[in-house]
Amino acid sequence: MAGEVPAIHAVELTKHYGHIEALAGLTMSVPRGEIFGFLGPNGAGKTTAVKLLLGLTSPTAGDAWLLGEPIGRAGARRHVGYLPELFRYPAWLSPAEVLRFHCRLIDLPRTVREDKIEAALTTVGLRLRANDRVGTFSKGMQQRLGLAVAMLGDPQVVFLDEPTSALDPVGRHDVREIIRALRTRGTAVFLNSHLLTEVEQVCDRVAVVDHGRVVASGTLDDILGGGVAVRLHVTGVTGLASLLCRWGQVVAEGEWVTVRGVDTENIADIVAELVARGARVHAVEPQRQSLEDRFLELLSAADDGAAA
């Protein structure tokens, strides 16, 4: 069944540039309709991964498939959209002409071309500039045009490499909406980013990559270690640590106690237990570790591992 073929599937995908290992054995699978965040600092290998998947660069080792077709074949890119990190479009053409050119490249039927072009330009907010020269555009407008190019022809997979790097807050918001709309339509989105908030707000799953290696991957909950930390202000009871240790890892500081790794379902039970033991509970503060903290933690752990 076609629906079972993942949008992106990579096995030990590796790329060396001389002695530099840009990507070290990337193995992953992105189902259709999923927003997959590829997160990492500059130079981590994010763009290399995208270029390999799109056949712009050839892998040193490993295999990968786009919509079931081996990468590197022109056919694998038939239903794929791409906004490069280095986005640039012919300066002497208008956005409508650039999109018409791409319509021909993806063999979009002539009868639907103009409608698709208008829809794409409307979505990215360039409809009123459709016939101006691209060379007169700001970087932000060129990036919007790049998004329109990437969405053209209802692709089944869209690669967005740092899609908001040139955009203002309004533009960033628009991009998030566009990405969510793509998911609703069943399109898989591979989002390369070093902007944690961007990833946190839209991605279903995330892989954190550093020095060409995936150091963590999974849903955001998986990455964030599952559960939350709960900070409680409790008086009137002794032996708090032993009382609470079955819910999670406990750190007590005077009248305040923090329990880490608590399932959110259990917070009410903790409070009920404390009250049943005669404690007075003055405050309950569930705290979610931010992706940023976790990201920095993962990168520093990866660095330590590499140094060891």
Place this chain on the structure above:
Amino acid sequence: MKALTIAMVTVREVSRRRLVLALVVLSAFAVALTGWGFSRLPGIRDHGVPITAADLTLVSSQLLIFVLFMFSAVLGLGAVMVASQSVSGEVESGQALAVLARPIRRAEVIVGKWLGLGALILVYAAVATTAEFLVVRWATGYLPPHPVEAAVFVAAEGLVLLTLTLLLSVGLSGITAGIIALMFFFITWIAGVAGAVGTVLNNGPIEAIGNISRMLLPSDGLWRGAIFNLEPATVVAVASGSREAAANPFTSLSPPAAAYLAWVAVWIVAIVGLTIAAFRRREL
């Protein structure tokens, strides 16, 4: 089919650049200026005696060769400048990324660029030579013996330079590719002149320089073909008996051999093939 799409967008993009506008305006100006110059020729008096029809033909044909040399050089330089930016420029700027991520083969991109830029070269060669021939005919009544063939040779010279520059631009930055292509262009022209001198002096090694350079880069060989088609039979007959005339870089005593023209076709196909192979290996 995708190659045609690339060709069409290449034509559209290049033809909108100021470079092309400048080329068109200056070429029109050059045609007008040379037309005015040629129109003065019939009125020239040699020691008080009006110039003879034979002399008018001789002078007109020689001057026309010079003018066409200018046009062929402009065409060659223009081809080099535009082609040198076309592959590496687009790779470096990132423009190539969005295109090559489409279901298109790299061979189609190269063939498309060659066709698009080649079409522009053909149009320029056809329009510039036709305009010049018509103006000269109006001014002096002279028309070269084989105008169409001459124009084809001028265009082919441009195509050869385009082909070489596209190959260079796959691996080198635009400026480097352009400068190297221009150096090859001038070196083969000089080697061609040296070869002609070698022929006159019966010096085998010097003659070989001209022949080998014409094989490696056929631009000068094709220019010689253009000259031959611009020379009236009387000029060829007179020059054949003169050692000095035979060594003149603006004289050609024989048309290029059919085998040489076949070699040029093979050369173009081989270099385009090499360009495709190099582009396939290029990491983006």
